[in-house]
Amino acid sequence: MPIPLVNLQQQHDELYDEVRNAIDRVIDRSDFILGSEVEAFEEEFAAYCEVKHCIGVGSGLDALTLAMRGLGIGQGDEVITPANTFVATALAIKQTGATPVLVDHDPATYNLDPRRLSAAITPRTKAILPVHLYGHPADMDPIQTIANEHSLLVIEDACQAHGARYKGRRCGSMGRAAAFSFYPGKNLGALGDGGAVVTDDDSLAEWIRAARNYGSTVKHRHAIRGVNSRLDNIQAAVLRVKLRYLDEWNQTRRWLASEYCKLLGGSDVILPTERDDVEHVYHLFVIRHIERDGLLEHLLRRGVIAAIHYPVPIHRQVALGRACLVPSPVTYTDTFCDQLLSLPMCPYLTLGDVESVAHEVASGLTRLSAPRTHVARTQVDSVSFSESSLPG
Numbered sequence: 001m002p003i004p005l006v007n008l009q010q011q012h013d014e015l016y017d018e019v020r021n022a023i024d025r026v027i028d029r030s031d032f033i034l035g036s037e038v039e040a041f042e043e044e045f046a047a048y049c050e051v052k053h054c055i056g057v058g059s060g061l062d063a064l065t066l067a068m069r070g071l072g073i074g075q076g077d078e079v080i081t082p083a084n085t086f087v088a089t090a091l092a093i094k095q096t097g098a099t100p101v102l103v104d105h106d107p108a109t110y111n112l113d114p115r116r117l118s119a120a121i122t123p124r125t126k127a128i129l130p131v132h133l134y135g136h137p138a139d140m141d142p143i144q145t146i147a148n149e150h151s152l153l154v155i156e157d158a159c160q161a162h163g164a165r166y167k168g169r170r171c172g173s174m175g176r177a178a179a180f181s182f183y184p185g186k187n188l189g190a191l192g193d194g195g196a197v198v199t200d201d202d203s204l205a206e207w208i209r210a211a212r213n214y215g216s217t218v219k220h221r222h223a224i225r226g227v228n229s230r231l232d233n234i235q236a237a238v239l240r241v242k243l244r245y246l247d248e249w250n251q252t253r254r255w256l257a258s259e260y261c262k263l264l265g266g267s268d269v270i271l272p273t274e275r276d277d278v279e280h281v282y283h284l285f286v287i288r289h290i291e292r293d294g295l296l297e298h299l300l301r302r303g304v305i306a307a308i309h310y311p312v313p314i315h316r317q318v319a320l321g322r323a324c325l326v327p328s329p330v331t332y333t334d335t336f337c338d339q340l341l342s343l344p345m346c347p348y349l350t351l352g353d354v355e356s357v358a359h360e361v362a363s364g365l366t367r368l369s370a371p372r373t374h375v376a377r378t379q380v381d382s383v384s385f386s387e388s389s390l391p392g
């Protein structure tokens with residue numbers, strides 16, 4: 001049996017009755033768009049994130065875009081974000097009309113390095129958009145200090161960090177606003193697309209509430225040019241069920257990560273680190289190795305569905321490369337993209353799965369370090385594999 005990157009099937013088998021009832025409740029009321037489940041979820045998720053407002057939208061990408069648009073970011077502005085992130089972060093900046101400015105990350109946490117911010121700030125800089133990548137919180141205090149010095153907004157991309165904490169504070173509660181995604185593979189995932197903006201800012205919340213719904217709060221009155229990006233009631237009902245399990249699932253992820261670290265401790269892969277003042281939620285368990293491609297091929301051949309986040313940095317993407325500014329070399333991003341490897345991680349892995357994965361990593365490393373014969377190399381070259389389609 002292959003070990004999947006994320007085992008959604010198992011999660012849905014266990015929650016089948018609860019999720020089914022939630023969906024039936026919505027169907028019985030024929031109340032599909034926005035509606036009472038969305039309102040209840042927004043209240044519950046705002047409380048969970050320890051903020052005043054949550055506004056459900058269609059995706060994480062839309063949450064980022066609407067948060068920035070609502071804060072007045074647009075044409076002529078620059079927004080600083082890490083170079084190693086999912087494409088949506090930079091795409092959202094671009095969609096507002098602003099220019100993404102990419103900076104390198106801290107090699108230990110893979111998050112935006114605050115020491116690189118000052119050099120990237122220009123008179124056009126309007127905001128900093130840190131990403132809590134892989135579920136490890138970005139170093140928000142120095143980021144906020146620099147932002148304050150230059151009167152910049154801080155908006156969090158919390159799409160991989162539901163429930164994570166930085167110095168006791170929830171990810172999503174620290175910036176002016178934060179974006180979450182409920183893509184099925186995220187730590188809190190719907191049965192389709194979904195997203196949310198969370199914020200303490202009353203007027204921003206009001207703007208997004210209108211903007212997500214064609215710019216209307218009063219029927220047939222459109223004060224702003226909005227979009228159609230509404231969380232639907234079925235997804236909200238499902239998310240309400242799953243939110244009750246989120247802390248327990250995150251604890252399991254943390255425990256599985258610690259088991260991976262124990263088992264892989266002596267090997268020459270570079271393990272993820274967790275700062276003392278944060279609670280990492282391990283959306284992904286990302287290791288690094290110089291011979292990543294060989295290791296990945298070995299794992300896939302042995303039924304361990306590992307993946308890469310992310311193989312092609314944003315500044316080398318056809319759609320975005322020339323739209324971004326890269327003021328200083330992003331050396332870590334450029335080298336690590338050939339070394340990063342995400343091992344299977346989700347709350348439904350067993351300790352046995354983690355042991356099997358660690359065992360296969362070890363045997364892959366042994367193979368890679370052995371002198372290769374011509375035959376062995378031909379075998380490796382003939383193996384084809386497809387990457388997981390999960391963006392998260």
Ligand SMILES: *Cc1c(COP(=O)(O)O)cnc(C)c1O
Nearest residue numbers: 059060061086088159181183392
């Ligand atoms: C998943 C993700 C997004 C986008 O979320 P969607 O719901 O897929 O639009 C944005 N940023 C990061 C870091 C993500 O992981």
